[in-house]
Amino acid sequence: GAVVSQHPSRVICKSGTSVKIECRSLDFQATTMFWYRQFPKQSLMLMATSNEGSKATYEQGVEKDKFLINHASLTLSTLTVTSAHPEDSSFYICSPVAGGDAGTQYFGPGTRLTVL
Amino acid sequence: GENVEQHPSTLSVQEGDSAVIKCTYSDSASNYFPWYKQELGKGPQLIIDIRSNVGEKKDQRIAVTLNKTAKHFSLHITETQPEDSAVYFCAARRYGGSQGNLIFGKGTKLSVKP
Numbered sequence: 001g002a003v004v005s006q007h008p009s010r011v012i013c014k015s016g017t018s019v020k021i022e023c024r025s026l027d028f029q030a031t032t033m034f035w036y037r038q039f040p041k042q043s044l045m046l047m048a049t050s051n052e053g054s055k056a057t058y059e060q061g062v063e064k065d066k067f068l069i070n071h072a073s074l075t076l077s078t079l080t081v082t083s084a085h086p087e088d089s090s091f092y093i094c095s096p097v098a099g100g101d102a103g104t105q106y107f108g109p110g111t112r113l114t115v116l
Numbered sequence: 117g118e119n120v121e122q123h124p125s126t127l128s129v130q131e132g133d134s135a136v137i138k139c140t141y142s143d144s145a146s147n148y149f150p151w152y153k154q155e156l157g158k159g160p161q162l163i164i165d166i167r168s169n170v171g172e173k174k175d176q177r178i179a180v181t182l183n184k185t186a187k188h189f190s191l192h193i194t195e196t197q198p199e200d201s202a203v204y205f206c207a208a209r210r211y212g213g214s215q216g217n218l219i220f221g222k223g224t225k226l227s228v229k230p
Binding site for chain 1: 148150152157158159160161162165205209217218220221222223
């Protein structure tokens with residue numbers, strides 16, 4: 001089956017610092033990558049969509065300068081939360097789409113970000 | 117745009133009973149309907165999916181049915197076990213291949229009591 005890794009799984013940082021989250025599809029190539037955030041007891045909220053080698057498309061209300069997305073290859077995408085603040089504390093989940101699998105969408109294990 | 121409604125929001129069953137979760141969607145062009153299981157503190161895990169050219173799909177204790185005319189699809193779990201306890205999300209997507217993004221329901225918290 002499809003294996004997706006996300007690193008780190010948990011991170012605690014001080015307000016004002018930047019945090020980088022890595023997402024890798026280990027056994028398939030992801031032509032498209034989605035990034036979601038999830039607040040406790042809520043559904044997933046789409047933040048942005050990226051295609052390998054292209055600029056990410058951000059959902060309304062998501063600041064592109066704050067949440068930097070890089071989809072450098074078909075197996076690696078990164079999300080950087082710049083100048084993090086307590087309100088950025090959330091569960092961030094990447095979701096690569098296996099283009100060769102008729103568009104099946106998988107999810108990473110998530111990263112719990114806590115900003116103090 | 118697409119809107120997905122999911123019911124119930126919580127569901128409690130006894131071990132061994134069946135559980136059914138229902139979703140409706142609004143965009144008749146949606147053609148892909150996956151179901152995800154999310155355990156506490158983890159990312160969603162794809163458990164089964166169905167495409168619009170199929171009416172039913174089964175994988176051991178899990179089955180999904182799709183009624184395109186009524187625009188609803190359901191997840192059926194038989195012989196439930198305590199480890200089935202989790203939040204389940206349905207989703208719908210319009211495009212084929214890897215384009216487009218999933219629209220999620222709000223989730224159903226399933227509790228299976230031993």
